[in-house]
Amino acid sequence: MTLDLPLAWALVIGFALTMYVILDGFDLGVGMLLLTVGNEVDRDIMVRSIAPVWDGNETWLVLVGAGLLGGFPSAYGIALPAFYLPLIVMLLSLALRGTAFEFRFQTRRRRWIWDAAFSAGSLGAALCQGLIVGALLTGVRVRDSSFAGSALDCLRPFGLLTALTVASAYMVLGATWLMIRTTGTLAEASRARARAAGLSVIFAVLAVVGSAPRLAPQVMAKAAIWNPVSATLFVASVVGICGLLQNSLRRASDRIPFAWAMILVLLVEVAFVSTVWPFIIPYELDFWHAASAERSQMVLLVGAVAILPFVLAYSAYSYFVFRGKVASEPEEVSADTALPESV
Amino acid sequence: MLDPVLLSRLQFAFTVSFHIVFPTMSIGMAAFLVLVEYLYLKTGDELYERIYKFWSLIFALGFGMGVVSGLVMSFEFGTNFSRFAQAVGPVIGPIIGLEVMSAFFLEAGFLGIMLFGWGRVGRKLHFAATCLVSIGTTISASFIMAANSWMQTPAGVTFDGRTFHVVDWRAAFLNPSFPYRAAHMLLAAWITGAFLVAGVSAWYLRQGRHLDFARRCYSLALGVASIALPLQLYLGDVLALDVMAPHQIAKIEAMEGFWNTTPNAPWNVLILPDQKAQRNRFALAVPYLGSILVGKNLHTPIPGLSETPRDRQPIMWIVFYSFRLMFLLGTLMFCAAIYSIWLRWRHRLYMSQRFQHLIMWLTPSGFVCVLGGWFTAETGRQPYTVYGLLRTVDSVSPVVGSTVLTSLTLFVLVYGSLLVAFLTLVYRALVRGPVERPLRASPSGTVRRAFVHEHEEEALV
Numbered sequence: 001m002t003l004d005l006p007l008a009w010a011l012v013i014g015f016a017l018t019m020y021v022i023l024d025g026f027d028l029g030v031g032m033l034l035l036t037v038g039n040e041v042d043r044d045i046m047v048r049s050i051a052p053v054w055d056g057n058e059t060w061l062v063l064v065g066a067g068l069l070g071g072f073p074s075a076y077g078i079a080l081p082a083f084y085l086p087l088i089v090m091l092l093s094l095a096l097r098g099t100a101f102e103f104r105f106q107t108r109r110r111r112w113i114w115d116a117a118f119s120a121g122s123l124g125a126a127l128c129q130g131l132i133v134g135a136l137l138t139g140v141r142v143r144d145s146s147f148a149g150s151a152l153d154c155l156r157p158f159g160l161l162t163a164l165t166v167a168s169a170y171m172v173l174g175a176t177w178l179m180i181r182t183t184g185t186l187a188e189a190s191r192a193r194a195r196a197a198g199l200s201v202i203f204a205v206l207a208v209v210g211s212a213p214r215l216a217p218q219v220m221a222k223a224a225i226w227n228p229v230s231a232t233l234f235v236a237s238v239v240g241i242c243g244l245l246q247n248s249l250r251r252a253s254d255r256i257p258f259a260w261a262m263i264l265v266l267l268v269e270v271a272f273v274s275t276v277w278p279f280i281i282p283y284e285l286d287f288w289h290a291a292s293a294e295r296s297q298m299v300l301l302v303g304a305v306a307i308l309p310f311v312l313a314y315s316a317y318s319y320f321v322f323r324g325k326v327a328s329e330p331e332e333v334s335a336d337t338a339l340p341e342s343v
Numbered sequence: 344m345l346d347p348v349l350l351s352r353l354q355f356a357f358t359v360s361f362h363i364v365f366p367t368m369s370i371g372m373a374a375f376l377v378l379v380e381y382l383y384l385k386t387g388d389e390l391y392e393r394i395y396k397f398w399s400l401i402f403a404l405g406f407g408m409g410v411v412s413g414l415v416m417s418f419e420f421g422t423n424f425s426r427f428a429q430a431v432g433p434v435i436g437p438i439i440g441l442e443v444m445s446a447f448f449l450e451a452g453f454l455g456i457m458l459f460g461w462g463r464v465g466r467k468l469h470f471a472a473t474c475l476v477s478i479g480t481t482i483s484a485s486f487i488m489a490a491n492s493w494m495q496t497p498a499g500v501t502f503d504g505r506t507f508h509v510v511d512w513r514a515a516f517l518n519p520s521f522p523y524r525a526a527h528m529l530l531a532a533w534i535t536g537a538f539l540v541a542g543v544s545a546w547y548l549r550q551g552r553h554l555d556f557a558r559r560c561y562s563l564a565l566g567v568a569s570i571a572l573p574l575q576l577y578l579g580d581v582l583a584l585d586v587m588a589p590h591q592i593a594k595i596e597a598m599e600g601f602w603n604t605t606p607n608a609p610w611n612v613l614i615l616p617d618q619k620a621q622r623n624r625f626a627l628a629v630p631y632l633g634s635i636l637v638g639k640n641l642h643t644p645i646p647g648l649s650e651t652p653r654d655r656q657p658i659m660w661i662v663f664y665s666f667r668l669m670f671l672l673g674t675l676m677f678c679a680a681i682y683s684i685w686l687r688w689r690h691r692l693y694m695s696q697r698f699q700h701l702i703m704w705l706t707p708s709g710f711v712c713v714l715g716g717w718f719t720a721e722t723g724r725q726p727y728t729v730y731g732l733l734r735t736v737d738s739v740s741p742v743v744g745s746t747v748l749t750s751l752t753l754f755v756l757v758y759g760s761l762l763v764a765f766l767t768l769v770y771r772a773l774v775r776g777p778v779e780r781p782l783r784a785s786p787s788g789t790v791r792r793a794f795v796h797e798h799e800e801e802a803l804v
Contacts, residue, residue: 052455055410059447065417066440073432073506080421080428081740087422088750092757095411099761102407106768145429151746295509296433303441311448318452321463 005298006291009071010280012304013064014273020060021269022173022262027054029174031097031122032167033193034115042186043115045326049181051101052322056315058094070300074145075280075290082140082147083154086128093124126170130163131155136276137162139218142284158208158215165204169265171197172245176258183325187254194257195249198242201264205238222283223275234271241267345744348736351423354751356721358415360714361758365409367713370484370529371536372402373477378563380470390559396461397556397777398540401769403458408765410451412758417443423747427728427738434500434507434515435490442486450479481529488525489516494729495720496520496590502732519590523582524720530575531716533567535709538676540564542706543773545699553776558693565683565692565702572680576673584637591730593651594723597662599633600626606644608633612667616659621649655726662723669715672708679705 027050037043068076080087096117104114135154142148175194179187209231212219219226245260280287291297376399383391417439420428456464456472464472499514500507509515541564547557588595600611602621610632615625634643648656679701686692724730728738 052459055407055454056448056451058410058414059443059451062414062417062447063440063443065421066436066443068436069417069420069428069432070436070438070440073429073436076421076432076436077425077429077740080418081423081425081742084422084740084742084746084750087418088753091415091418092753094414095757095761098411098414099407099764102404103764103768106404106772146425146741148741151742292433292436293506293508295512296437299437299512300440303437303444307441307444307448311444311452314452315448318455321456321460 005294005301006071006288008301009067009291009297010287012301012308013067013071016060016063016067018266018269020057020064021265023057023060024054025170025265026050026173026177026258027057028097028122028126029170029172029197030178031118031174032126032171033174033178033190034122035119036193037186037189039186040111041328042182042189045182045186045328046178047101047104047118049178049326053315053318054098054101056318058098067300071292071297072280072287072290073292075285075287078140078142078145078147078281078285082149083132083135084151086131086135086154090125090128090132093121093128095121097121097125123167126167127163130166131159133166133272134159134162134216136282137212137219137223137272138216139222139282140284142281156215158211161204161208161211161215165201165208165268168197168200168204169261169268172201172261173258173265176245176261179254180258181324181326191249191257194261195246198245198249198264201268202239202242205235205268209235218283219275225274225277234267237267238264345748347742347744347747348739350744350747350751351739351742352735354747354754355419355423357751358412358419358754358758360717361762362409362412362416363713363717364710365405365412366480366484367532367535367710368405368539369402369409370477370480370532371534371539371709372398372405373473373480374533375536375540375564375567376402377473377477378567380473384466384470390555393556393777394560398560399458400772403454404765404769404772406450406454408761421740422750423740423742424728424738425740427733430502430506430733430738431494431729432506434493434509438486438490438493438516442483442490446479446483446486450476450483453479484528484532485525488528489518489521491720492521492524493518495524495587495724497729497732507729507732520582520586523578523586527575527578527582527716530571530578531709531713534571534575534676535713537564537567537571538702538705538709539707541568541702542704545702546706546773547776548693548699549696549703553779556777561702562687562692565680565687568676568680569684572673572677576677579673591723592646593648593656594662594719596646596648596651597657597659597723598666598719599637599645600659600663601645601647602649603647604644604650605647606634607631607642608637608645610636611663614660614663616663618656618659621653657723657725662719665715665718665722667715669712669719672715673712676705676708676712 030046030050034043034046037046065076068079098121100114100118100121104111104118107114131154134156138156138158140147140149141153172194175190175197178190179194182190212231241260241264245257245264248256248260276282278286278288280290376395379391379395379398382388383395420435453472453475456469457476460469460472493515496519497507497515498518499511499516500509502508540560544557544561544564547553548561583595583598599608600614600616600623601608602616602623609628609630611626611628613625613627614623616622617624631641633645634641637643637645648659679698682698683692683702686695686698726735727733728735
């Protein structure tokens, strides 16, 4: 039996994408929820619950990008110009989010500006990622291995619905994450927000599936897996998982809801991937034809097999070090927290 | 008409210039923090803990900027240079992929512990985290230099006119210019960090604030600079004349500012090149110095840019002035580093006011040199992205000019605001200075000898 290299590397990229969606998903969710909390102490707790880990979480996205460039360069070269505008706005949003993290702790009087940038950046990044998902589902125009559409192709009503889905799903992750890491009123407020965001996911998924025949006829025509039965099954599972999530939110446990949130996000991701499968550029280029030379994919695969287990181990260790409920005041007074009142 | 090629190049130049400043700072500061924490563990002197905590705050601000602007770079190859990405993906993609897996995750995984882990993990483990972050920044720089050097001196591949195929990974990765350029960049980062620390310390010394803190930092940083700068000058000379000249003579020709091959060559200081007429309208030069610097004697001819066919020439003025900027400022930094050795020898390091003044003004000099060096390297590689094989005009994405203008405007606005905020916050952190009181009681009251502090106690008198 020979190793199907393109498939193996596609699985690694899929794994990185899943890690990104779950890990940065809750970061972005916390960011979006930041402005819904008025209390400054609570906001600090929210940010500190993700401060030590966000950078590693975002790195999975860099791996997706680099993995596509190295493993599927022709797809990378088609997809990135095709999604030019949402990608650039996403990158700038993530830039705002990432710098707001550091900057907000350096000021007291203007902290609200950075909190606003943090929230706007998180929301912008989530919406742009959703727009790209929608644009992938509706397909990319390709001629001579190059993108042949216009930059505005990816801004369609259908994309707004997928954007809503992604943003809501991230908010569910963020709110349930906060339930694990916080106590008191903030934890209770997060519980309420998780409920609302869960309902929003059901609404958004229904809207995406219901409007697909009109707004995204390409899906009906070209996606092999798409038929009334599979669509009904998908919607039913989403509703079912959301029901289990709501049920767990009514109970006392503060960890189980995050598990349901992860399952919910995984379900949506699997549905998306199986809809476009085996295309990497829907519905023009499958990933076998987009594959880089064997030597290049082999280097990447050997690197991934050798290095990623260590990455997972020390990332888990980092989560372990920063486990538990976030205290309302930092445990240690250091230069960054000992700000004078006037700053 | 809006030219998408020019706009994409401007956008890439803007975003990459913005980006490079921060990793340079991160690499230099991380190495400095490793040194400081090592000294702290060895001596137990709480002053080192204060130095660590203060500079790690500045480091964190810069690191964040580097992460977010670096994320942009990894996608910009595709958004704006998709045909380049499709052609070189099989070569550069795996290099960047390995960089992400081996370096980015390492930095990100241990940065949290480094910044927020005091008290949560033991001192030795904390030191290990600092080392791993520093190693991560170094690995990352090495991979990026391998990829970029491959674009300068491509090797180990075949090109079918559309895609590069790797035939020899070893040759591609260890391409001819890689070891020299990687070393040049790493040294530049350490020097940049050293001058940043020394400059800020000089500022405190002149203000008479945080004296113990400032003296220790000043001495450490100038010590690093005194070792690194002579090496860097030597390495730069080897890199330009022995490594790049055989592969990219056009870059050297443009750097020196001659159109025709000139024996007994002067050293051009100011020129007004006319690329169309292939001549300088004006030149101000130091006699014979060009030949001395290039050939180490009075007569060595310096090749002129007209030797290179016009369609393979870079734009002379930008290569020339970028190089002059790096070279002249680098030479000034070298002189300052050497003079600091003299002052140290004479036990006057903390007393010379004029030298402190100079060092204070040289605070950003490392960053300026790095930008000058990168402009020399990258604009000197034009009109190619992969030197001699893939032209820049054949590298861009099928994106229209107005779209690129939109994104360029967004980048300028967002990056501009972030830079203003960054500089404001760093400046205010520097004004606040390190925490004055000891963070905890010092386990030992004596200042032990460490690194280059032999004369400190005497100099304090």
